[in-house]
Amino acid sequence: xxxxxxxxxxxxxxxxxxxxxxxxxxxxxxxxxxxxxxxxxxxxxxxxxxxxxxxxxxxxxxxxxxxxxxxxxxxxxxxxxxxxxxxxxxxxxxxxxxxxxxxxxxxxxxxxxxxxxxxxxxxxxxxxxxxxxxxxxxxxxxxxxxxxxxxxxxxxxxxxxxxxxxxxxxxxxxxxxxxxxxxxxxxxxxxxxxxxxxxxxxxxxxxxxxxxxxxxxxxxxxxxxxxxxxxxxxxxxxxxxxxxxxxxxxxxxxxxxxxxxxxxxxxxxxxxxxxxxxxxxxxxxxxxxxxxxxxxxxxxxxxxxxxxxxxxxxxxxxxxxxxxxxxxxxxxxxxxxxx
Amino acid sequence: xxxxxxxxxxxxxxxxxxxxxxxxxxxxxxxxxxxxxxxxxxxxxxxxxxxxxxxxxxxxxxxxxxxxxxxxxxxxxxxxxxxxxxxxxxxxxxxxxxxxxxxxxxxxxxxxxxxxxxxxxxxxxxxxxxxxxxxxxxxxxxxxxxxxxxxxxxxxxxxxxxxxxxxxxxxxxxxxxxxxxxxxxxxxxxxxxxxxxxxxxxxxxxxxxxxxxxxxxxxxxxxxxxxxxxxxxxxxxxxxxxxxxxxxxxxxxxxxxxxxxxxxxxxxxxxxxxxxxxxxxxxxxxxxxxxxxxxxxxxxxxxxxxxxxxxxxxxxxxxxxxxxxxxxxxxxxxxxxxxxxxxxxxxxxxxxxxxxxxxxxxxxxxxxxxxxxxxxxxxxxxxxxxxxxxxxxxxxxxxxxxxxxxxxxxxxxxxxxxxxxxxxxxxxxxxxxxxxxxxxxxxxxxxxxxxxxxxxxxxxxxxxxxxxxxxxxxxxxxxxxxxxxxxxxxxxxxxxxxxxxxxxxxxxxxxxxxxxxxxxxxxxxxxxxxxxxxxxxxxxxxxxxxxxxxxxxxxxxxxxxxxxxxxxxxxxxxxxxxxxxxxxxxxxxxxxxxxxxxxxxxxxxxxxxxxxxxxxxxxxxxxxxxxxxxxxxx
Numbered sequence: 001x002x003x004x005x006x007x008x009x010x011x012x013x014x015x016x017x018x019x020x021x022x023x024x025x026x027x028x029x030x031x032x033x034x035x036x037x038x039x040x041x042x043x044x045x046x047x048x049x050x051x052x053x054x055x056x057x058x059x060x061x062x063x064x065x066x067x068x069x070x071x072x073x074x075x076x077x078x079x080x081x082x083x084x085x086x087x088x089x090x091x092x093x094x095x096x097x098x099x100x101x102x103x104x105x106x107x108x109x110x111x112x113x114x115x116x117x118x119x120x121x122x123x124x125x126x127x128x129x130x131x132x133x134x135x136x137x138x139x140x141x142x143x144x145x146x147x148x149x150x151x152x153x154x155x156x157x158x159x160x161x162x163x164x165x166x167x168x169x170x171x172x173x174x175x176x177x178x179x180x181x182x183x184x185x186x187x188x189x190x191x192x193x194x195x196x197x198x199x200x201x202x203x204x205x206x207x208x209x210x211x212x213x214x215x216x217x218x219x220x221x222x223x224x225x226x227x228x229x230x231x232x233x234x235x236x237x238x239x240x241x242x243x244x245x246x247x248x249x250x251x252x253x254x255x256x257x258x259x260x261x262x263x264x265x266x267x268x269x270x271x272x273x274x275x276x277x278x279x280x281x282x283x284x285x286x287x288x289x290x291x292x293x294x295x296x297x298x299x300x301x302x303x304x305x306x307x308x309x310x311x312x313x314x315x316x317x318x319x320x321x322x323x324x325x326x327x328x329x330x331x332x333x334x335x336x337x338x339x
Numbered sequence: 340x341x342x343x344x345x346x347x348x349x350x351x352x353x354x355x356x357x358x359x360x361x362x363x364x365x366x367x368x369x370x371x372x373x374x375x376x377x378x379x380x381x382x383x384x385x386x387x388x389x390x391x392x393x394x395x396x397x398x399x400x401x402x403x404x405x406x407x408x409x410x411x412x413x414x415x416x417x418x419x420x421x422x423x424x425x426x427x428x429x430x431x432x433x434x435x436x437x438x439x440x441x442x443x444x445x446x447x448x449x450x451x452x453x454x455x456x457x458x459x460x461x462x463x464x465x466x467x468x469x470x471x472x473x474x475x476x477x478x479x480x481x482x483x484x485x486x487x488x489x490x491x492x493x494x495x496x497x498x499x500x501x502x503x504x505x506x507x508x509x510x511x512x513x514x515x516x517x518x519x520x521x522x523x524x525x526x527x528x529x530x531x532x533x534x535x536x537x538x539x540x541x542x543x544x545x546x547x548x549x550x551x552x553x554x555x556x557x558x559x560x561x562x563x564x565x566x567x568x569x570x571x572x573x574x575x576x577x578x579x580x581x582x583x584x585x586x587x588x589x590x591x592x593x594x595x596x597x598x599x600x601x602x603x604x605x606x607x608x609x610x611x612x613x614x615x616x617x618x619x620x621x622x623x624x625x626x627x628x629x630x631x632x633x634x635x636x637x638x639x640x641x642x643x644x645x646x647x648x649x650x651x652x653x654x655x656x657x658x659x660x661x662x663x664x665x666x667x668x669x670x671x672x673x674x675x676x677x678x679x680x681x682x683x684x685x686x687x688x689x690x691x692x693x694x695x696x697x698x699x700x701x702x703x704x705x706x707x708x709x710x711x712x713x714x715x716x717x718x719x720x721x722x723x724x725x726x727x728x729x730x731x732x733x734x735x736x737x738x739x740x741x742x743x744x745x746x747x748x749x750x751x752x753x754x755x756x757x758x759x760x761x762x763x764x765x766x767x768x769x770x771x772x773x774x775x776x777x778x779x780x781x782x783x784x785x786x787x788x789x790x791x792x793x794x795x796x797x798x799x800x801x802x803x804x805x806x807x808x809x810x811x812x813x814x815x816x817x818x819x820x821x822x823x824x825x826x827x828x829x830x831x832x833x834x835x836x837x838x839x840x841x842x843x844x845x846x847x848x849x850x851x852x853x854x855x856x857x858x859x860x861x862x863x864x865x866x867x868x869x870x871x872x873x874x875x876x877x878x879x880x881x882x883x884x885x886x887x888x889x890x891x892x893x894x895x896x897x898x899x900x901x902x903x904x905x906x907x908x909x910x911x912x913x914x915x916x917x918x919x920x921x922x923x924x925x926x927x928x929x930x931x932x933x934x935x936x937x938x939x940x941x942x943x944x945x946x947x948x949x950x951x952x953x954x955x956x957x958x959x960x961x962x963x964x965x966x967x968x969x970x971x972x973x
Binding site: 064065066067068087088092094095096097098099100101102105106107109110112129130152153155157174196198215239240242259260285303 | 476666
């Protein structure tokens with residue numbers, strides 16, 4: 001290991017210790033599968049669903065065992081209330097039930113992402129294979145809200161609520177990024193694409209800064225609250241980019257995950273990008289990247305391998321404690337409620 | 340004979356076969372006689388004997404410590420070893436499965452045991468349905484199994500609150516929910532056709548749930564719907580099999596069944612329903628569950644005769660639909676136009692060529708009759724070896740990269756292999772008139788595999804590469820002529836043999852003795868013509884007849900064939916354009932849901948008329964009636 005790497009390692013360690021001494025402000029939850037070799041119908045016993053990072057940096061499973069979770073949204077008023085998107089659609093908590101309640105009917109399948117409006121926390125948004133469904137009563141009822149989305153081309157992979165304004169939501173579809181200002185009653189296209197939009201994220205520290213990544217058209221950024229978008233230079237675009245994570249501890253740090261390109265990081269707010277795959281398995285297959293909101297620790301979930309973490313934003317990687325064969329579909333930061 | 344009589348037949352047969360508990364007589368023995376049984380009593384006795392054969396075999400294998408759901412269900416219907424069933428059910432329900440392939444077996448056990456299992460054992464099943472979240476799946480057959488199982492369990496346990504069900508909905512909510520989906524699916528199927536049409540294996544995933552509904556639904560409407568749907572499914576099976584063997588096109592097949600045509604679950608259903616082909620090993624696996632339910636279903640004579648009593652050629656033009664397309668397409672479930680031509684010695688089937696099911700679809704073939712189809716590869720066809728992550732994204736919620744390779748580990752190994760012989764392509768267009776097939780290809784440069792693969796069976800005889808460009812061969816009692824429009828070379832056909840693995844499926848490949856004709860031209864085409872050997876003086880006369888037929892083709896700008904067929908039809912077919920037959924363009928928009936020799940239905944009608952000779956059965960989902968008529972004899 002080079003001297004430079006030792007320096008970064010020590011620095012990372014120091015930062016980690018410092019962060020650990022402070023009381024965490026967030027809980028970190030993941031939607032994950034530990035089910036290597038599982039296919040529908042197989043008898044392999046697996047542990048899947050929601051896991052929470054404990055104070056001892058162990059991932060502890062909680063809730064229903066579901067191999068198909070794609071997203072989670074937490075009620076800021078009560079962090080035990082968690083909505084999840086999944087193969088079946090939308091799952092909501094149900095008192096007395098170990099499994100929860102499937103909020104949708106038979107006419108909706110394959111929830112791809114879920115979001116909750118922090119300024120209207122009874123309102124839940126579900127991205128799914130045929131657009132968007134919205135509940136305004138904590139999931140008790142759910143209705144399709146696709147007006148303004150194209151009849152074909154509205155496969156919705158990602159949905160993100162603007163934390164600054166109630167009812168302002170972005171959805172990433174096959175044909176672009178669409179915006180609503182009225183909780184999904186009307187959508188308008190703000191970024192046209194010819195390939196699936198895989199993820200949209202709002203910077204944790206700059207509410208006007210948004211990024212989106214796509215299957216074949218690279219990454220896009222907006223600095224005016226998502227009204228106008230510019231292609232991000234310095235990131236490849238031939239193959240799919242899967243997701244984006246902003247570092248809540250550092251406004252300049254952004255990471256993008258990709259099967260083909262692995263982990264791509266920026267430490268200058270997206271102006272320049274660096275490939276950070278050294279120390280990860282060959283053919284990086286970065287299924288999902290995330291950042292610990294308390295410590296700035298970078299995570300990369302590698303397909304058919306396991307979870308890796310880095311305390312120097314990708315310069316060096318270590319295998320995490322999550323079991324071998326794990327796959328993470330979503331990292332979710334949950335603000336802790338002050339007592 | 341009514342179901343009660345079939346049960347008595349089973350009882351008698353059980354006593355007779357008690358000495359051969361481990362045998363699979365129909366699988367291991369000679370092929371069936373294929374004699375058409377003329378009386379209902381004969382047919383029902385034979386049906387009962389076949390059901391009993393399955394139960395004898397499976398129960399004979401049973402060991403107390405490994406008793407599985409199928410065997411438990413069989414023991415319950417035979418009222419045998421009930422205490423053992425109680426213990427095993429309680430043990431198994433401690434670790435319930437997750438999804439439709441667990442739901443339907445546990446539902447069958449719950450119903451078969453509702454008056455026999457102990458209260459504790461029944462409670463263990465009920466509790467598993469409370470504690471373990473169940474996946475609906477992502478495929479139509481998953482949803483049929485899921486909704487049928489959930490419907491029946493909610494009927495079995497009515498008026499129970501939401502917290503007692505793993506989907507968090509009350510019995511009444513579940514009934515409404517699942518009934519809604521099932522009726523919607525039946526409406527789709529009976530108006531624009533099946534999505535998973537003519538599957539070689541997945542027929543079980545439809546037939547078993549429908550038999551469950553027909554057997555156990557309390558609601559008479561749902562019970563009747565299950566019954567009519569069973570007739571509908573089996574009428575299609577009967578009409579598209581050659582002595583019980585299902586041929587193409589198929590919405591879904593696999594690397595084995597696409598060549599060894601008999602080796603599929605469909606053959607189990609032909610065997611148990613019609614007795615006209617041997618069952619597959621272990622009675623098809625899922626077939627064991629159907630055997631539990633089979634005594635409650637009676638094969639209508641008209642369907643039985645379509646399968647077994649072939650007094651005329653069958654010519655059908657039918658309508659189906661693709662798997663649901665979520666993205667990268669202007670259409671959600673575009674139509675599939677199927678053509679079927681079945682004769683005594685061979686059958687030809689196709690659809691128009693397009694992405695249907697991208698992984699397991701099979702577009703066309705000529706398949707010939709074999710007296711004993713076991714181990715035979717009695718089929719000829721070509722495919723474009725298409726593999727695309729983006730095409731998979733059309734049908735599945737996935738990223739472009741992982742699935743092409745990942746499918747291998749899910750038991751579908753050939754998807755991303757250049758020598759594949761299963762799968763559909765957007766660059767293949769097909770036209771069939773009777774026993775002539777023209778398949779044209781226009782493959783964009785840079786497509787992952789730039790090759791067309793033609794399958795030449797090890798069971799062909801007299802394979803002759805004629806200097807005219809035709810390849811002649813004989814399969815069974817059928818003469819075949821294959822023309823590749825471009826140069827080709829030969830490669831061995833390698834099958835996939837599953838080997839043990841702790842990370843999904845794994846395979847090794849074996850040379851089957853068959854060959855693949857590989858043609859690497861991007862603009863390409865295949866012509867196949869077939870005839871019965873009985874139509875010609877000898878093989879040479881067939882070759883002379885084929886070579887004498889007018890044939891012109893060109894590849895630029897688009898592949899085009901103009902030819903006269905053996906049946907005297909003048910065909911012009913250009914890639915991407917409507918085929919023209921005797922000067923008239925084929926208008927697919929006018930195709931009915933079923934139109935042909937035995938099955939007829941208008942598009943959108945929900946009403947199927949099944950005929951054979953003097954027999955007619957009308958399945959009507961509008962009135963939920965089944966009407967049989969017999970035309971008076973001359």
